Amino acid sequence: MRRFFALSLATTLLGGCSREDKPPPPVAAPAPTPAQPSPEAAPSKLTLPLPPPPPKEPTAFDKAVQLHAQGRQSGESGNFQEALKHFQQARELAPEWPLPLYDTALTHLLMGESAKALQIYEQVDKLAPQGFSDTKRVIECLRREKSGRIPKGTFLKFIEAMRSPDPEEMRKKLEALTRSAPNFYPAWRELISYGEGLDEQERRLEKALSLKPDIESKGELMLYKATLMRRRGKDAEARVLLQSLVDDPQWLPSTVNGAKEALTLTLPP
Template sequence: MRRFLVLSVALACLEGCTCGKSAPSSSAMDSGTALSPPSAAQPAGDAPPPEPPLPERAMQLHAQGRKHGEVGQFEEALRAFQQAREIAPTWPLPLYDVGVTYLYMKDDAQALEAYEQLDTLAPQGVSDSKRMLDSLRREHDGRVPKGTLREFLEVMRLRDMAEVRRLLEELTRKAPAFVPAWHELAVSTEQPEEAERLLAKALSLGPDAETRGQLLLHKARLTWRRGEKEAARKQLEALLADPSTPPGVAVEAREMLSLPDNVTP
């Protein structure tokens, strides 16, 4: 349930495009800095060069954009985010907020374009950008009804967990190919057998790499909690051996592998 609550807070950023801070996550991508593999010219084992500090003016403009968004001044928010991008063009967080702002403005085409640009700028993703992009692509392709992602984000703003689950279940009936609803139901249920069923359903839908990694992490947790610790470790090792596993998911997998047998993840 803990991760479900974290995600509920993270996705509350729909209101005014932003909630004053980046969407929380357990991965190292929370800082808004894209993670990317070392270049081919970099000697193996060497740490990548540190990222240059962000210009203070860019951070100020980004904060201003979020304040504008909080009171519904979306055009002003977009201008501030764009100015922040001009000063810090490799910083992905303003572009992320551009996408959420367009979503709130019900301009899904512009939101999709923003997340496509973000995917090019930060191939490993930031926050939940991969999930947002995948969901918008499904809507664009007709696999999911238009407006499903926006409805999901509104549901995730609610604080009553029983009501959230009820609405998520309703969403899976209206949009059965919408992965985030299945994902949130899977990680929030307290019943192991039901969680396994929901995980299998979400994985069968071909989720984005970040969501897939989180689903497999939760599957390993459930296996561990059943007392099958060796099987859980093998699941985590397989996740780490998969080159498509995102860095943030790999960090969580290593943390779980480092736990002693008497600790339950």
């Protein structure tokens, strides 16, 4: 809670002296003319500070934000049950806020409860149909795990790989995923930047696109493709691709905004 402090100057401005410390009375002086009023005749005006306003009562959303932060702290320390409790309390106070629900799904995924996680991620997608974080990608991958198109637990291994602090360790884990789950497009997408030269990067990008990714991931890949085209010196072709992303209503706002930014700031006019 924010605290307010007020420094009172009343003692400094109005404090009196003891009888012994008072100076002797001044010698009487002739009365001043009306045109020259005595300064002692004017009343002393002291401006005292106004009292501070009372602290603002936190709203329900403020409390939800605090509970969500506590949930994340619990989750980071490995106390998943405590994290879930805080996320639930935050959701009750702010039911339209997707983040506590999203982190609830992620917590269940980290606990190895992929079926439960999928159900909650689908709730997040209904709450934010235009996309929220990587929800659409996670849903598609968990559905593929459920149907047997990729091995169960693949996405959890992907999360572990992406948390690797060392880039070389991350690369090795991602490459291992492409061997154990060749149709797992998020790993191919992350490996693009590790490719040696434009040829290898373009090959990996096309591999990821060929695996029919979700609309969110596909949009990211198309933006990446425009970047690689520019590196090839194909600025005009890249602009055509980016403009098509802006004009086509199928793309999510994140893709459209990324294309607009690239057209305005990245590529030359």
